Every structure is written in C-alpha cells, then in structure tokens.
Amino acid sequence: MLNSLLDDSKKQLSSALKHKKHPFRYCTLATTSLDGTPHLRTVVLRAFDETKFLITLFTDTRSDKIKELANDPRAEFLFYDTHQFLQLRIKVELYETSNAIEQYTQLPEPSKKDYSCVFAPGEPILAPELIRHDYEKGHFTKLVFKAYELEYLKLKRPNHLRAIFLSSEDWKGSFIAP
Numbered sequence: 001m002l003n004s005l006l007d008d009s010k011k012q013l014s015s016a017l018k019h020k021k022h023p024f025r026y027c028t029l030a031t032t033s034l035d036g037t038p039h040l041r042t043v044v045l046r047a048f049d050e051t052k053f054l055i056t057l058f059t060d061t062r063s064d065k066i067k068e069l070a071n072d073p074r075a076e077f078l079f080y081d082t083h084q085f086l087q088l089r090i091k092v093e094l095y096e097t098s099n100a101i102e103q104y105t106q107l108p109e110p111s112k113k114d115y116s117c118v119f120a121p122g123e124p125i126l127a128p129e130l131i132r133h134d135y136e137k138g139h140f141t142k143l144v145f146k147a148y149e150l151e152y153l154k155l156k157r158p159n160h161l162r163a164i165f166l167s168s169e170d171w172k173g174s175f176i177a178p
C-alpha cells in the first residue's frame, strides 16, 4: 500500500509533463528569503526524473530564488490536484544550476520572453508597456532539485490518507496521522 502511494505520486508527476492540463504542471516553490522568511511562488514543472527523484524548472538568473538558493539550497515544492484532493509536499535540495544555452536557443520566441526582459524580475517599472526584450541576452537558467522527503496527503472518506517517505530510509515510507 505505502509503495503504491509513492509510485502513484511519481506517476502523477511524470504525467504532468505529458498532459498540459494536469494540475501538477503548475506548482509552488518555497525558498527561504535572505532575511529568513518564507518565499513562495508558482512555477512550471519542466522535467521529472523518477529514478533519481530530480525536479527541474526554468527561471530567470536574476530572480530572487537564485540568490536565495545560493544562500540556502533547501527548498520545498507543493503540488495540489483539486480533482483528487491530493497534496504532495516535496522537500528538495538544489542539485544543479545551468545556463543551458542550447535549450534556451531552441525555445520559441514567446517562451524566450520569460527569460530575456531588459528589466530584472522585481525591478520597478513606470508602466507595463515599457517592457522590452533582448533575446540575445537571455537570462535563462535551469534549476534541478533532488528530493529527500515526500509527504503524501489525500483527503477522502471515511479516512484521510497521509504518509511520509524519506530518502534516508530508502523511501520505505510510513503512515502518519492526517
């Protein structure tokens, strides 16, 4: 039973890469701000390696998450499926950061926009129309995280289902009270 929960979680994450409407395609990434407070944001799941338990996202090199992860490589992903009432909380550590220039150059122009604004994310601007892009000067960064803990929670009747899996315990898993 426990094994099937972990397998199902991985299956759902892989499925989110194939199906654009899968609720796990968009998730929340939490990092720790430089002042120690939590910092959450929505990101798109870009790759998932079931065997090594690696989660990949794309971002702008100038975004806060880059500085925050340089200061503290620990982070957490939150995935929520509204149809299944299923929540996954995955604790991770930054595993690899790369500019992945080849991947950036292959992106279609509308996608390149997300990483090539002449203003850095969070920089004050006078009006949204002033936004310009410099595709040559992309700030594309690929972040790969390695999971070390997964918490599975499914709300259902008569009993909710909650379990925790740790890499330090070879992902064996145990039930916990919901």
Ligand SMILES: Cc1cc2nc3c(=O)[nH]c(=O)nc-3n(C[C@H](O)[C@H](O)[C@H](O)COP(=O)(O)O)c2cc1C
Pocket: 026, 039, 040, 041, 042, 043, 044, 045, 057, 058, 059, 060, 063, 064, 065, 066, 121, 122
């Ligand atoms: C639907 C949606 C998807 C997003 N996907 C990403 C993403 O894949 N990567 C990313 O860096 N930011 C993404 N963002 C923007 C982030 O939520 C965030 O505003 C931005 O990355 C700046 O974050 P930071 O400076 O706190 O690191 C997305 C926002 C929304 C609303």
